Amino acid sequence: MNILLLAQIAKTMLLARLKQSVIAAVGVTFGIMMFITMLSFMTGLNKLLDGLILNRTPHVRLYNEIKSTANQPLVLMDKEGKTLNMISSVKPVDRTPQIRNSVAIIQNLKKDPKVLGLAPKLITQVFYNVGSTDVAGVINGIDVLAENKLFYFSDYLIKGNMEDLNTMSNTIVLGKGAAEKMLVDVGDVIQVTTPKGARYSLKVVGLFQVGIADIDNVQSYASIETTQKLLGVSRNYLTDIQVKLKDLNDSPDMARLYAQVYSCDAIDIQTANAQFETGSSIRTLISYTVGITLLIVAGFGIYNILNMMIYEKMDSIAILKATGYSGKDVMKIFIMISIIIGLTGGFVGLIGGFTLSTIISNIPFNTPSLPTVKTYPVNFNPNYYYIGIVFSIVTTFIAGFFPALKASKVDPVEIIRGK
Amino acid sequence: MEAKSVLSTSNINKFFYDPVKMQVLNDVSINVNQGEFVSIIGKSGCGKSTLLYILSTMDTDYQGEVYIDGEQMSKKTHDELAHVRNEKIGFVFQFHYLLPEFSVLKNVMLPALKLNKLLHEEIEVHAMKLLKDLGVDNEALKRAGQLSGGQKQRVAIARALVNKPLIIMGDEPTGNLDKKNSDIVFDIFREIAQERGQAMLVVTHDPDFAKRTDRIIEMGDGKVIN
Numbered sequence: 001m002n003i004l005l006l007a008q009i010a011k012t013m014l015l016a017r018l019k020q021s022v023i024a025a026v027g028v029t030f031g032i033m034m035f036i037t038m039l040s041f042m043t044g045l046n047k048l049l050d051g052l053i054l055n056r057t058p059h060v061r062l063y064n065e066i067k068s069t070a071n072q073p074l075v076l077m078d079k080e081g082k083t084l085n086m087i088s089s090v091k092p093v094d095r096t097p098q099i100r101n102s103v104a105i106i107q108n109l110k111k112d113p114k115v116l117g118l119a120p121k122l123i124t125q126v127f128y129n130v131g132s133t134d135v136a137g138v139i140n141g142i143d144v145l146a147e148n149k150l151f152y153f154s155d156y157l158i159k160g161n162m163e164d165l166n167t168m169s170n171t172i173v174l175g176k177g178a179a180e181k182m183l184v185d186v187g188d189v190i191q192v193t194t195p196k197g198a199r200y201s202l203k204v205v206g207l208f209q210v211g212i213a214d215i216d217n218v219q220s221y222a223s224i225e226t227t228q229k230l231l232g233v234s235r236n237y238l239t240d241i242q243v244k245l246k247d248l249n250d251s252p253d254m255a256r257l258y259a260q261v262y263s264c265d266a267i268d269i270q271t272a273n274a275q276f277e278t279g280s281s282i283r284t285l286i287s288y289t290v291g292i293t294l295l296i297v298a299g300f301g302i303y304n305i306l307n308m309m310i311y312e313k314m315d316s317i318a319i320l321k322a323t324g325y326s327g328k329d330v331m332k333i334f335i336m337i338s339i340i341i342g343l344t345g346g347f348v349g350l351i352g353g354f355t356l357s358t359i360i361s362n363i364p365f366n367t368p369s370l371p372t373v374k375t376y377p378v379n380f381n382p383n384y385y386y387i388g389i390v391f392s393i394v395t396t397f398i399a400g401f402f403p404a405l406k407a408s409k410v411d412p413v414e415i416i417r418g419k
Numbered sequence: 420m421e422a423k424s425v426l427s428t429s430n431i432n433k434f435f436y437d438p439v440k441m442q443v444l445n446d447v448s449i450n451v452n453q454g455e456f457v458s459i460i461g462k463s464g465c466g467k468s469t470l471l472y473i474l475s476t477m478d479t480d481y482q483g484e485v486y487i488d489g490e491q492m493s494k495k496t497h498d499e500l501a502h503v504r505n506e507k508i509g510f511v512f513q514f515h516y517l518l519p520e521f522s523v524l525k526n527v528m529l530p531a532l533k534l535n536k537l538l539h540e541e542i543e544v545h546a547m548k549l550l551k552d553l554g555v556d557n558e559a560l561k562r563a564g565q566l567s568g569g570q571k572q573r574v575a576i577a578r579a580l581v582n583k584p585l586i587i588m589g590d591e592p593t594g595n596l597d598k599k600n601s602d603i604v605f606d607i608f609r610e611i612a613q614e615r616g617q618a619m620l621v622v623t624h625d626p627d628f629a630k631r632t633d634r635i636i637e638m639g640d641g642k643v644i645n
Contacts, residue, residue, distance in 0.1 A: 005532045016520035316518045322477060323530040323578065324505020326498045413472045416512055416590070 006329055010336040013316070017309065021337075024305040025345035028396060031298030032349025032388045035291035037356040039384045042287035044361075044377035046280050052211060056151050057269050058119070058242030059251040062258055064099050065265045068092040097123075102238040105262050114245055114254065119146035121240035122227045129191040129199070130182045137178060138219050139192070141227025150244045153208075153221070160186040160206025165223045172226075173206035177217030194230050202226070211367075292391070298345075299395035306338055306403040310410075317407055318415035331408035338400020339393060346392030350385050424489070425585045425618045426451040426474060431483035433469060433641075443469050444481070445641040451586065456612040456619040458629040461638035467622045468590055470638070474620065475508060475588055476500040488585055505534050509579030509617075513591035516575060517563035523574050524550065524559040531581045542581075549577040553607060569600035576607055580617075587611065589621040593628060605631065 014021045068090045078085060099105065102120065109118050122141035127134035144165050147153045154162050158176065165171050172190065174182075184190055188204050202222065209216050222230075228237055243258075245251060251268035259266040270277065310317070317330055361378035426449075433444040443466045451457050461467045472478040474485060476492055479500070485492040487507055492500065504510075517526045527546040531537065537545070550556040553573040558566055566574065572592065579587050589608070593601040605628060612619045612633070621632070629635050637645035 002533070002535065005535075009529075012520050012525075315516065316520070319516050319518060320529075321501065322475070322504065322510050322516075324501050324503075324533050324582075326501035328498060329501075329533070411477075413477045416516070417468060417472070 002329070003332070006332050007336055009320075010333045010340065013309075013313065013333070014337055014340060017312075020305055020309065021341060024302050024341045025348070027298040027301035028295075028342055028345025028392050029349040029352055031294040031395075032346050032392050033352035033356060034294045035391070036350065036353025036384050036388050037360065038291050038294075039287050040353070040357045040378045040380060041360055041376070042283060043381065044379035046283050047379055048373065048377040050280050053273055054269070055155075056210070057273055058150075059245040059248055059269045060243040060255045060258060060266055061272070062099060062105070062241040062243065062262060062264050062266050063239060064097050066092055066097060097239045098233075099238050099241060099262075099264055101262075102236055102241065105241060109241070109243060114247070114250055116244045116246045117146060117150050118244065119143050119150050119242045120224065120238045121147075121242055122224050122231075122237065123239050124227060124231055125195055126230070127193040128178060128182055129193060134193060135178070135181055136218065137192070139172070139227055139230070140219060140221050141224040142221055143224055147221075150242070156208045156210045157206050158209050160204070162206060164205035165221065165226075168203065168205065169223075169229075170200070170202050170226055171205045171222065172202040173208055173221040174204055175216040175219050176207050176209040177213060178220060179204065179207050181217070192230070196232070198230070198232070200230055295391050295395050298392075299399040302338055302341060302396050302399040303403065306334065306400050307406075309337070310334065310403050310407045313407075314410060314415050317410045318412040321410070321412040322416065327408035330410070331404045334404035334407045335397065335400050338396045338404070342392045342396025342400075343389075345396075346389050349392065350388055353385070353388065354380075423453045424450055425453050425487065426620065427486045428474065429484045429486075431470070431473060431481055431485070433466075433473065433478075433481045443641050444473070447483070447638075447641070447643055449636055449643060451618050451620055453585070453618055454612055454616040456608065456633040457621070457636060458632040458634075459620070459622045459636045459638060460624060460626065460629045461644075463624070465638045466641040467638050471588055471590055471620070471622045475510065476504055505530055506582055507585045509582070509584040509587040511572070511575050511579050511587065511589040511592040513594040517566075517571055517578075519562065519564040521563060522560050523555070523563055523566065526563050526574060527578045527581050530578060534582050546577065546581055549580055550574070553577050569596055569603065572596060572600065572604060573607070576604070580611065580615075583615075584617065586618040586620060589619070589623075591623055592621060593623065593625060601625075601628070 069092075072087055072090065074085050074087060106118065106120060109115055120143055124139050124141070126137050126139050128137045142153075144162055148162060157173070160173065162173070165173060174184070174190070179185065182190055184204055186204055186206060189201050190204060191199060191201055193199050208221070224238070225235075228235060231237070243254070245254060248269065252270055255266040255268035255271075258264075320330060321327070357378045357380065360376050363376050365373060365376040367373065429448050431444050431447040432442065435441045435443055447470055459467045459470065469478070473481050476485070476487070479497075487503060490503075492503070495503065517523075518529070521529070524543070524546055527549060528542050531542040531546065532539070547556060547559060550559055553576060555566075555570050555573045555577070558570060558574075563571065563574065572595075587608075593604050596604065608619050608621065609631075611617050619632075621628075623629055635645070636643060
């Protein structure tokens with residue numbers, strides 16, 4: 001009852017100075033709106049940029065590096081370790097990039113509950129023959145469906161059809177840069193030379209562009225079967241198994257585990273792309289800093305306006321106190337005033353932030369490097385809205401607390417006698 | 420039948436420290452009984468208003484004791500004192516001191532709503548009746564700022580009466596009014612004291628006003644002279 005009465009008094013005081021109250025609330029609205037818009041936009045961009053690399057990078061990649069064994073026979077012989085063995089000029093013997101026992105590994109991985117999916121791959125160096133010159137290139141033999149599902153390959157396809165890789169043999173999807181060098185387009189046929197010297201004709205069924213010149217100028221994709229045929233190897237011959245996990249943070253542990261269990265090399269995404277993690281978290285930090293600064297500025301606005309309001313309302317405070325309202329009551333009234341300002345301002349800010357984000361997400365954004373992106377990327381994450389409203393209440397509470405404390409300490413005698 | 424004391428003090432002393440230490444009140448002991456209409460007079464600066472604010476419980480910086488309705492005030496917390504003011508004391512000031520943002524009726528109701536002894540509707544009926552008794556019921560729904568000086572003072576009296584306090588204190592309640600309004604206010608006070616049995620304690624420098632009260636407490640240099 002008491003609190004309702006105080007709320008009513010707070011409301012009347014707010015409405016009596018509607019213009020001032022609205023200005024204070026607009027400060028909060030603006031702060032929250034910009035906070036949400038900034039974070040949504042920044043993290044949207046972040047996601048897009050990270051996605052360029054992270055979407056296409058497996059969480060764990062199993063492969064076989066060509067290197068000499070760590071345990072040379074001589075070392076294995078010397079069990080007691082009493083002699084000093086020196087071997088110079090060690091060379092790897094008979095090692096190929098093939099993953100041994102790939103069929104069993106794939107079957108095993110598919111059963112692992114932590115694994116979201118996997119895509120086998122066969123990578124080989126080739127030369128693209130352009131007239132009499134050769135251009136170095138790489139053909140990725142992929143399982144088209146798995147690659148598309150896990151690494152959104154079709155997002156980067158700017159021309160042609162992915163499915164043709166599966167349905168037609170001896171087909172290839174070229175990087176845009178590579179295609180431009182060779183002056184070919186979809187439907188044309190190119191010549192490639194394999195590392196073993198064999199020449200093949202492949203039909204171009206699509207062009208892709210990821211926006212990174214090193215990739216677009218060099219890489220191309222074909223089905224695993226086509227690539228195996230190029231190399232003249234068996235159907236089990238794979239050089240990479242790309243694993244996507246359900247939780248990205250498990251990657252380092254899983255990579256270590258797989259390397260041990262399957263006796264091959266394994267690299268996790270964090271190790272392979274450490275710089276993206278750092279960049280992305282710093283960008284997020286910057287957006288939070290700017291957003292919170294905006295809110296604090298809005299908080300100072302509220303502080304000022306409430307302070308002014310209290311000077312104006314000195315007489316009213318004195319009367320309330322003289323007629324039996326305690327200091328605590330007066331304090332509650334002013335805290336309520338500031339929280340009402342904060343809540344209304346914050347709520348309108350949420351709507352404003354959402355509206356502004358929606359507008360931004362509809363602005364055309366055409367960049368040649370990102371063929372599938374047509375508008376500015378915005379991340380509509382509900383968390384920013386929660387943070388926004390909580391922060392608006394907290395800031396206004398703090399901004400209102402000190403003026404309210406001052407109001408509660410107003411000495412009515414001084415005011416009444418001062419007239 | 421001996422009249423019941425609603426307000427009494429014993430040996431109140433008060434000092435001002437700014438700019439120099441100065442004694443404003445010197446061993447003031449007074450008593451006001453139920454239904455009594457008492458005025459305090461004295462020259463400017465004799466401490467009569469200072470005394471009133473100590474009696475009102477708003478000023479707590481003094482030595483000595485104040486008893487309201489038999490209860491010792493110096494031992495109470497600020498919140499408890501606020502409750503005493505709410506329930507047992509009504510105020511009328513020289514300037515109207517209504518809350519300008521609220522309607523006249525709401526101004527009268529606010530102390531009662533705080534006391535929270537009656538339902539909202541009952542308070543409203545009671546406040547309307549008081550406004551009617553004081554002849555300002557037609558203005559009930561206007562904003563307090565829209566009234567004339569005399570009307571404001573009558574509303575302030577209605578507000579002072581709304582919780583049926585034991586004692587009503589006035590600090591120059593007619594000081595800002597013309598003769599006609601001043602007479603009206605006096606008559607209202609007279610009636611309050613006689614018919615409702617509520618005590619009146621009024622600080623004034625108007626000798627005509629004081630003469631017509633039951634008892635005059637004259638002060639000079641911080642002491643009760645008479």
